[in-house]
Amino acid sequence: MYGNAYIDPNDKAAMMLAGEDPQKLAEFEARIARGEKIEPKDWMPKEYRKQLIRMIEQHGHSEIIGALPEGTWITRAPGFRRKLALMAKVQDEVGHAQLLYSAAETLGKSREAMINDLITGKSKYSNVFNYPAYTWADACIIAWLIDAGAIINQVANAKGSYGPYCRALDRICTEESFHLKYGHDNVVTLATGTPKQRELVQAALTRWWPPIMHFFGPSDKISNHTEVLMRWKVKMATNDDMRQQFLNMYVPKIWDLGLTLPDPNLKKNDAGKWDYTEPDWEEFKRVINGGGPCNAERLAVRRNAEERGRWVREALNTAESKYIAPLA
Amino acid sequence: MNTEAIKELLYKMADDLLIIGHRNSEWTGLGPILEEDISFSSMAQDKIGQSQALYVLLHELGEQEPDTVAFTRNANQFHNAQLLELPNGEYDFSLIRHFLYDHADQLRFEALANSSYEPLAKVARKVKGELKYHVFHANTWVTKLGSANAESHARMQAALNHAWNYALGMFEHSTHEDILIAENIFIGEDSLQDKWLSNISAVLLKAGLSIPSSDTWNPVLGGRKGLHTEHLGPLVEEMSEVFRYDPTAEW
Numbered sequence: 359m360y361g362n363a364y365i366d367p368n369d370k371a372a373m374m375l376a377g378e379d380p381q382k383l384a385e386f387e388a389r390i391a392r393g394e395k396i397e398p399k400d401w402m403p404k405e406y407r408k409q410l411i412r413m414i415e416q417h418g419h420s421e422i423i424g425a426l427p428e429g430t431w432i433t434r435a436p437g438f439r440r441k442l443a444l445m446a447k448v449q450d451e452v453g454h455a456q457l458l459y460s461a462a463e464t465l466g467k468s469r470e471a472m473i474n475d476l477i478t479g480k481s482k483y484s485n486v487f488n489y490p491a492y493t494w495a496d497a498c499i500i501a502w503l504i505d506a507g508a509i510i511n512q513v514a515n516a517k518g519s520y521g522p523y524c525r526a527l528d529r530i531c532t533e534e535s536f537h538l539k540y541g542h543d544n545v546v547t548l549a550t551g552t553p554k555q556r557e558l559v560q561a562a563l564t565r566w567w568p569p570i571m572h573f574f575g576p577s578d579k580i581s582n583h584t585e586v587l588m589r590w591k592v593k594m595a596t597n598d599d600m601r602q603q604f605l606n607m608y609v610p611k612i613w614d615l616g617l618t619l620p621d622p623n624l625k626k627n628d629a630g631k632w633d634y635t636e637p638d639w640e641e642f643k644r645v646i647n648g649g650g651p652c653n654a655e656r657l658a659v660r661r662n663a664e665e666r667g668r669w670v671r672e673a674l675n676t677a678e679s680k681y682i683a684p685l686a
Numbered sequence: 687m688n689t690e691a692i693k694e695l696l697y698k699m700a701d702d703l704l705i706i707g708h709r710n711s712e713w714t715g716l717g718p719i720l721e722e723d724i725s726f727s728s729m730a731q732d733k734i735g736q737s738q739a740l741y742v743l744l745h746e747l748g749e750q751e752p753d754t755v756a757f758t759r760n761a762n763q764f765h766n767a768q769l770l771e772l773p774n775g776e777y778d779f780s781l782i783r784h785f786l787y788d789h790a791d792q793l794r795f796e797a798l799a800n801s802s803y804e805p806l807a808k809v810a811r812k813v814k815g816e817l818k819y820h821v822f823h824a825n826t827w828v829t830k831l832g833s834a835n836a837e838s839h840a841r842m843q844a845a846l847n848h849a850w851n852y853a854l855g856m857f858e859h860s861t862h863e864d865i866l867i868a869e870n871i872f873i874g875e876d877s878l879q880d881k882w883l884s885n886i887s888a889v890l891l892k893a894g895l896s897i898p899s900s901d902t903w904n905p906v907l908g909g910r911k912g913l914h915t916e917h918l919g920p921l922v923e924e925m926s927e928v929f930r931y932d933p934t935a936e937w
Binding site for chain 2: 407421422425426431432433434435436437438440441442446448449452453455456461494548552553554557659663666667668669670671672673674676
């Protein structure tokens with residue numbers, strides 16, 4: 359039926375497509391269905407652009423905020439080998455932020471605007487970084503298991519539809535696979551080390567298990583909205599599927615090391631899926647909304663860094679310099 | 687070869703590199719722009735790797751393992767110049783320190799590439815290639831910020847003034863200075879300082895920055911002999927915190 363401009367505000371999928379040229383939309387969806395990548399200058403629905411900016415930006419923020427808990431341990435890393443490796447790892451993470459911000463910039467939001475939204479709390483970053491890394495072993499658990507979770511998420515997203523994001527993710531995943539090896543090697547060293555080391559790593563694992571279970575987010579609501587994002591290859595896998603994949607890959611490795619996980623219900627069921635105690639999603643929401651142990655500190659550190667570096671950025675911003683959005 | 691003279695030379699160089707590498711790494715996650723965060727991290731990795739190479743040479747001369755030497759000594763057993771242990775402060779100070787130190791270090795390693803002590807000459811030939819980029823980085827930023835605007839100029843000049851006497855302390859004489867020169871192991875600190883002054887003067891001129899008037903020069907000495915500011919103790923304590931947690935462990 360033509361001419362009816364009314365869109366049911368409760369129908370999120372219809373809201374997402376409101377005002378889009380139906381022919382262009384159909385061509386766009388056909389391209390994605392054929393497995394083509396969408397490039398910066400190509401036509402795209404407004405909502406596609408918006409969701410991608412949100413997602414890539416959040417990912418970029420997670421990289422720079424994630425550098426803080428791990429960075430604390432660079433200056434404390436025990437021995438040359440660990441110190442050099444951790445410096446290189448955290449440097450990679452900051453480099454990932456640079457790549458991701460560039461990918462998001464191709465969609466029309468400047469790095470400055472993104473960082474501004476980060477430090478004012480308007481845009482989010484991965485919730486896990488709102489928890490503290492109390493000991494060296496915490497940094498090792500992060501490097502192994504948080505990076506493992508990130509790889510599962512990123513490998514899925516690398517098959518998405520937006521060209522610049524996919525290319526950034528391909529490179530990021532290559533580097534992350536080294537981080538995973540680094541983290542695993544550290545955890546193995548601690549878990550097979552002296553009694554004090556074993557105690558350290560077990561305590562860190564116990565502490566980090568709830569945030570790790572939160573990492574992929576709550577179960578997706580079955581909605582038209584999610585369906586459209588999956589059709590557009592913005593969202594590539596459900597949160598539960600990624601969590602299952604993580605448990606399947608890493609729980610056996612953790613148990614092999616003689617470490618225990620603080621969930622008595624954790625086991626693989628007859629259908630080959632993992633049963634677990636549902637994480638506390640109220641806690642997850644509370645932390646996302648600013649109530650975690652480190653939210654205030656992380657943002658304060660970042661805000662302070664931005665403030666202290668302002669004069670440098672202003673000095674670079676001379677009459678002859680002008681803003682150029684990255685091409686891809 | 688006078689082993690004691692060589693060890694003294696290696697210790698001060700290795701400690702300089704370890705301590706500045708540690709300070710550079712403190713910028714991780716906190717740089718004024720992401721690109722600088724990454725640069726300081728790169729340089730930190732080079733410095734720490736270079737210090738390790740020198741501790742390996744010391745180990746070959748009978749000193750303890752590099753990890754033991756780096757992670758178990760107390761502050762008063764370190765021989766770095768005091769310039770390098772000072773806190774990072776703001777980016778202006780970190781940058782000026784990096785400029786002053788890396789120019790000296792580049793010349794030091796270039797000279798050592800011809801050292802009669804072949805193990806050190808071999809390391810120096812590799813390291814001087816890495817330092818070329820550190821100096822290039824420092825020159826680019828000092829030139830840019832020295833004259834970009836009134837605030838950046840004032841900050842850079844103040845940082846240079848603050849760092850200056852500490853920088854002169856890098857050239858504190860070794861007790862074995864004469865032997866090092868006579869045996870063609872090293873050209874000596876005075877000769878190094880002359881070349882350094884000439885190199886940095888050219889860049890500072892371009893940057894619109896002035897070296898403090900020579901009647902105010904008063905080198906901060908003592909670092910080479912284990913005399914340090916109150917800032918080194920906490921740094922060393924932090925650096926060795928995990929290592930000392932279980933000294934029997936492999937990490």
